[in-house]
Amino acid sequence: MVLNAIERVLRWLTALSAVALLAMVLLVVADVLRSNLLRRPIIGAIDLVEALLAVVVFLGLPQVIFAEGNITVDVIDHFIGKRAVALLRASGGLLTFIYLVLLLWHMFAPAIDTLTFGDITADLKLPVFYIWIPVLFGMAASALAALMVFLRQFRGSNEAGKR
Amino acid sequence: MAVQTIGLIGMGCLIALIFLRVPVGVAMGLVGLCGYAAVDGWAKAFRVFGEVPFDVATNYDLSVVPMFVLMGEVATQSGISAQLYRAARATFSGMRGAQALATIGACAGFGAVCGSSLATAATMTRIAIPEMRRAGYDDRISTGSVAAGGSLGILIPPSIVFVLYAIISQQSVPKLFAAGLIPGIVLAALYMVCALVTLMVKPSWAPSESAGSWRQRLHDLVSAWEVVVLFGLSIGGLYAGWFSPTQAAGIGAFSALALGLVRRGLDWNGLVQCFADSIRTTCMLFLIVMSAFIFSYFVVQTQLPGVLVGWIQASHVGPIWLIVILMLFYIVMGCFMDGGGMVLITVPIFLPLIVANGYDPVWFGVMLVVVVELGLIHPPVGMNIFVIQARVPDVPILRVYQGIIPFLVAPMILLAILVAWPQLALWLPNLLYR
Numbered sequence: 001m002v003l004n005a006i007e008r009v010l011r012w013l014t015a016l017s018a019v020a021l022l023a024m025v026l027l028v029v030a031d032v033l034r035s036n037l038l039r040r041p042i043i044g045a046i047d048l049v050e051a052l053l054a055v056v057v058f059l060g061l062p063q064v065i066f067a068e069g070n071i072t073v074d075v076i077d078h079f080i081g082k083r084a085v086a087l088l089r090a091s092g093g094l095l096t097f098i099y100l101v102l103l104l105w106h107m108f109a110p111a112i113d114t115l116t117f118g119d120i121t122a123d124l125k126l127p128v129f130y131i132w133i134p135v136l137f138g139m140a141a142s143a144l145a146a147l148m149v150f151l152r153q154f155r156g157s158n159e160a161g162k163r
Numbered sequence: 164m165a166v167q168t169i170g171l172i173g174m175g176c177l178i179a180l181i182f183l184r185v186p187v188g189v190a191m192g193l194v195g196l197c198g199y200a201a202v203d204g205w206a207k208a209f210r211v212f213g214e215v216p217f218d219v220a221t222n223y224d225l226s227v228v229p230m231f232v233l234m235g236e237v238a239t240q241s242g243i244s245a246q247l248y249r250a251a252r253a254t255f256s257g258m259r260g261a262q263a264l265a266t267i268g269a270c271a272g273f274g275a276v277c278g279s280s281l282a283t284a285a286t287m288t289r290i291a292i293p294e295m296r297r298a299g300y301d302d303r304i305s306t307g308s309v310a311a312g313g314s315l316g317i318l319i320p321p322s323i324v325f326v327l328y329a330i331i332s333q334q335s336v337p338k339l340f341a342a343g344l345i346p347g348i349v350l351a352a353l354y355m356v357c358a359l360v361t362l363m364v365k366p367s368w369a370p371s372e373s374a375g376s377w378r379q380r381l382h383d384l385v386s387a388w389e390v391v392v393l394f395g396l397s398i399g400g401l402y403a404g405w406f407s408p409t410q411a412a413g414i415g416a417f418s419a420l421a422l423g424l425v426r427r428g429l430d431w432n433g434l435v436q437c438f439a440d441s442i443r444t445t446c447m448l449f450l451i452v453m454s455a456f457i458f459s460y461f462v463v464q465t466q467l468p469g470v471l472v473g474w475i476q477a478s479h480v481g482p483i484w485l486i487v488i489l490m491l492f493y494i495v496m497g498c499f500m501d502g503g504g505m506v507l508i509t510v511p512i513f514l515p516l517i518v519a520n521g522y523d524p525v526w527f528g529v530m531l532v533v534v535v536e537l538g539l540i541h542p543p544v545g546m547n548i549f550v551i552q553a554r555v556p557d558v559p560i561l562r563v564y565q566g567i568i569p570f571l572v573a574p575m576i577l578l579a580i581l582v583a584w585p586q587l588a589l590w591l592p593n594l595l596y597r
Binding site (some may be wrong): 008017019022024028029031032046050052053060061063064069071072075077091092095096097099102105106107108109110111113115131132152 | 209
């Protein structure tokens with residue numbers, strides 16, 4: 001049940017990421033039309049595109065991690081047994097989890113700096129920390145997804161060993 | 164320990180981790196972090212490590228990636244590829260091997276709205292192979308022409324590999340897109356020559372076909388207007404100086420969506436699929452790009468590129484031989500790695516070497532993309548071959564290999580032309596962006 005709930009959350013995050021991508025496309029088109037037809041570009045379009053890109057990437061990432069969509073080189077599979085492949089997959093999953101947790105942990109310091117120093121975006125003067133919120137949330141969800149993938153692969157390697 | 168030694172150990176660890184099935188992005192990031200820490204201490208390394216993901220994911224220049232990917236996905240889902248195939252078939256109607264030539268032509272056309280070779284090969288397999296089978300073509304020529312033609316997706320703009328190269332080498336995306344256009348057209352023509360020569364040697368691989376009526380051919384040709392509109396608006400606008408790359412990508416994605424919805428080819432499920440696939444591709448690429456930046460900071464710290472330049476100068480290897488050695492290295496590496504990963508890992512190390520030997524970085528970007536294309540189709544592990552074989556599993560892989568071998572000559576000839584005459588790539592960007 002917990003697994004189902006987490007999967008549902010990951011799908012919702014992907015849906016939000018898709019909405020952000022659509023918003024980015026519409027914003028860019030609106031900006032092009034206003035700049036060329038009315039000679040009045042949308043102020044802050046660049047700030048918004050940058051913020052939307054962060055939302056697209058970090059809210060989309062957890063589902064990609066969960067679906068094991070990372071690019072992996074699998075040449076070795078032809079030379080070793082199934083159990084060894086399962087073990088390598090599980091080790092890859094563990095390293096992915098460690099990598100994402102390390103990233104998450106060390107992303108807090110620069111995020112808090114933007115809050116402490118009151119960093120703002122160039123045109124809209126929005127607090128940069130606002131952009132950090134979905135970024136940190138997405139990173140935490142990605143780390144959680146990586147943990148679940150690792151547990152799944154670990155069980156898979158045990159089963160491959162029993163067979 | 165000397166920083167160069169740390170650099171070499173880092174490279175060794177990276178290769179080992181990648182071959183031990185650690186995801187490419189994770190391997191690059193972890194080696195980059197540990198290596199940077201070994202050179203400059205953990206405190207600085209963690210600082211850089213924590214800042215890079217945010218900097219990459221809020222980089223305005225990189226916003227072209229999800230939007231160009233979306234443009235390609237929508238073009239795929241809304242059936243534009245089928246119309247292109249009909250138009251290309253109308254062009255070559257009546258010639259021996261017309262459908263093989265049409266496949267290559269349609270792939271080139273599809274490359275003009277899609278930045279991915281794998282997507283081009285996948286969509287063209289679905290369209291062209293059943294048609295060619297019905298007409299009595301041998302599976303070898305049909306799979307060979309789809310694999311070869313499919314690789315054009317990353318040379319003809321828009322191209323995701325060019326965007327990645329531009330970001331990591333700090334070159335201009337419009338210049339690279341302009342540089343890829345003419346070599347892309349030349350490569351499509353070379354693939355067609357390969358197909359014709361193959362059919363002269365093996366006439367039984369293609370049936371003789373009668374030409375369709377002029378009325379039908381004209382109708383089929385005109386039906387490809389959407390691709391002309393999409394390419395004209397997006398990349399045409401970029402070349403004309405109307406749009407920045409991000410704006411061209413946004414206009415391209417929007418026009419593809421509008422055409423897809425208006426033509427009713429695209430329903431709700433198709434639309435959801437387009438967005439889901441675009442996000443998956445984008446996130447996969449961004450994870451690698453973030454890690455590549457962490458890794459490239461480490462590479463800079465190790466001073467390895469400088470050492471490599473020194474070695475080459477001391478060993479008196481001529482600039483031409485340097486290029487030959489690098490291209491051979493990439494061809495071998497293409498057996499194991501995807502193009503994006505290969506570009507992001509190697510460019511920080513090799514680009515200083517290329518520039519020090521007097522080569523233009525834009526020209527090198529085109530060479531790199533051609534060699535990545537070759538990697539996509541050369542047996543035994545070209546990714547395009549696997550994409551095609553997954554969709555037509557009843558064709559044994561050995562037959563696909565036999566089909567693709569005659570086409571491998573074309574990218575090699577193009578590489579030789581580019582070395583002998585760099586203006587083939589540089590003329591258009593120099594004309595447009597003087």
